[in-house]
Amino acid sequence: MHTLEFTADTTSDGVLSRDFVLGDIPGVLWSGPDGPGRAPLVLLGHGGGTHKRAPAMSGRADLLVKVGGFTVVTLDAPGHGDRPRTATDDREVAAMQAAMAAGEPVGPLVGPYNADIAARAVPEWRAVLDALQQLPGIGADGPVGYSGLNMGTAIGIPLVATEPRITAAVLGQFWPETVAHFARRITVPIEFDLQWDDEHIPREAGLALFDAFASTEKSLHVNAGRHKELPRFEADSATRFLARHLHRAA
């Protein structure tokens, strides 16, 4: 078992972000300037093609730390950020780009490719969570939430389904085919985002995935607009949702 090693610290606008590696998994731990301080932990998963410090991640991490009072972890998913891309990654990404350029549906390509990434990413998240909970500043018994859309949901659904330490999750913007069987095992509170005019994910597909969760507390937020037009206020809403569930548990 590897030990988590911190490699660099940055403080920006009141948020301390500490780069770390656990074996060959690079990540960032985001907290208030004085460190985690036993705040509840949010695992924040990035979307396809981005990485642990992409603007959507640093923006959401800022909100979660400063407004939500959380400690946040981001990781580079397999084939993303600082991690090597395999020939399979290159081939799959090229196939998705070709389908988009041709106006063909990408769901049948993204679903299986992201399931393959998730099969590697889920044990990585669990190993990082194990390692983080051994740090004295975090502790083994605090509440843990998950937040991730798009590929962050393709990874998040099997992760939440199999990781009992996660007790609330923000998910959304994915197709049901490769993940609904995991969603049916999830009973923790869920906030789920969809775009009503998503050019990639048909409405019925998005609604079917929301329907699949076994959670008695689940909320669906649909907004007018295309795939990439998720309104910024949904990041605020996600922060409030996680605060409602994780601080109550703390």
Added chain:
Amino acid sequence: MHTLEFTADTTSDGVLSRDFVLGDIPGVLWSGPDGPGRAPLVLLGHGGGTHKRAPAMSGRADLLVKVGGFTVVTLDAPGHGDRPRTATDDREVAAMQAAMAAGEPVGPLVGPYNADIAARAVPEWRAVLDALQQLPGIGADGPVGYSGLNMGTAIGIPLVATEPRITAAVLGQFWPETVAHFARRITVPIEFDLQWDDEHIPREAGLALFDAFASTEKSLHVNAGRHKELPRFEADSATRFLARHLHRAA
């Protein structure tokens, strides 16, 4: 044209509520303890079978005044609260109750009955808004929003469609048949609530009504649960939505 007459003042927990009548329309104006003070105005419509001071109304009015910084108006809809019930009202209500008791769909009864109430209620809301805007404490040029679910939506949709002073609205929990043609004329920002396990309103019906709005900014909030189980946090969300749009305009 009638003049708005205030008949009684109550102050409770920091909110001043002033009963008024405009002709035979009874209403309540809710504000901070010092009066409206040119805060943006929210017209708050009650559901079927309730009234201008029902707990759902006073609770939402409290939030809108204290958290949202609004002045709020509630009215007794025709056949509700302090207003006379006609033989038609009695017959329609009895038919709905019989259908519910028999486990039959109520939408085919509620839709037309509420459309009839709305035809009377819409000009009443507009007359009350005219009268309120002549009060020096409110003024004729401030932003105006609408919020109402169930019958409050049956009245709210034709009201928002025909009243250009209303620039944002919270609606939800209704069938499309009798109101979708008005919804198609609405272009202002909308927040729309549905219950995923509503025993009266089928999912497809609720989603079809959300789809009908022509608004480029519209958000759908669906929660797990039955018709009457709308979570309380949706009242908080409605307050934030109205604040985002009406205070920006102020």
